[in-house]
């Protein structure tokens with residue numbers, strides 16, 4: 001189907017370079033889906049007939065790094081960003097009997113590759129040279145138009161192979177307001193407990209992506225509605241329907257509105273702080289919205305307990321939890337409109353995020369504008385972003401054992 005899509009110039013150049021080197025190559029997955037839905041893609045995943053070694057020889061070792069073990073792919077460093085390039089896969093042997101997939105490195109053709117993807121809407125390929133969308137399952141474009149999430153193949157088998165797909169299906173429901181097709185929905189209901197068989201690192205990674213998204217309150221609501229929440233986030237599930245949960249979702253919703261309005265950026269640690277705040281208030285015997293006093297006995301313990309436990313058993317990165325701790329700890333001080341150490345507080349590392357949480361908390365209160373003037377927006381200390389998207393390739397880190405660390409993109413691997 002001829003359909004020009006506005007992919008990034010860099011993604012286009014990468015695809016064309018591989019095509020010129022003789023390898024069939026496309027932009028794939030979420031970016032094609034998002035562009036067909038008139039949304040801006042977060043990133044551009046690329047798939048090619050070239051093997052990881054061949055990709056590396058096209059772009060050179062300095063720019064192209066082979067990562068992963070159970071799912072090998074290439075990270076290409078281009079224009080201050082990282083592009084993921086995967087090689088077309090053949091369907092995994094385990095796929096037929098529904099075992100958990102532990103290795104997925106048998107290469108195949110584009111036509112093979114499409115059938116091992118999760119949902120029809122995620123299995124579209126885009127060729128920027130021909131400006132064509134390839135719908136090799138024959139259902140992807142229709143399903144996007146009909147707003148349906150449909151598992152490719154037998155849904156029970158696909159969820160058994162990789163239970164994280166259930167989470168991914170519901171993310172599409174939350175994010176795009178899609179519905180599950182009947183057989184995908186029935187299989188999901190029957191497979192929910194299997195989510196706990198998934199590797200904790202992959203679940204933590206999905207949670208991180210959810211917290212970073214603009215719809216995280218909606219994600220939790222959909223997970224609850226479909227019965228997935230107890231298997232994914234039992235602590236949040238346990239308070240569902242109480243004022244604490246309502247306050248969590250209200251704060252996350254307000255945060256998302258402010259991001260949409262361009263008032264602040266997306267941050268995982270701020271999302272953790274929003275979600276943990278009502279738990280801290282509750283633990284200290286306060287109603288949601290009633291903050292604790294500065295230095296109140298037990299408050300430090302309640303904050304660290306909340307940030308550490310709210311998303312258990314998913315283990316978020318320590319530096320994010322530490323940052324959430326600092327954001328929450330500053331709140332009672334920011335409530336003081338004439339704080340004697342105002343200048344000092346504004347110099348603190350957590351100030352920018354903490355001030356944003358203050359604004360979120362006061363968004364519906366009459367004093368929001370006054371507070372905004374007393375505490376001006378902070379200048380963020382940039383370090384996290386640089387760490388995640390280094391402009392230059394860094395040397396791969398090795399564990400003490402000498403083995404390469406597992407790739408976070410180990411899509412079908414399980415520990």
Ligand code: ATP
Pocket residue numbers: 028029030031042043045116117118119122123162164165209411412
């Ligand atoms: P996002 O906007 O969150 O990046 P995405 O669909 O691009 O959404 P990725 O994790 O970047 O998600 O994956 C890229 C593509 O890889 C998907 O669109 C899908 O085709 C395929 N994929 C990802 N995870 C799985 C999985 N667990 N099983 C099968 N295919 C998968």
Ligand code: MG
Pocket residue numbers: 029030031043044045
């Ligand atoms: Mg993607």
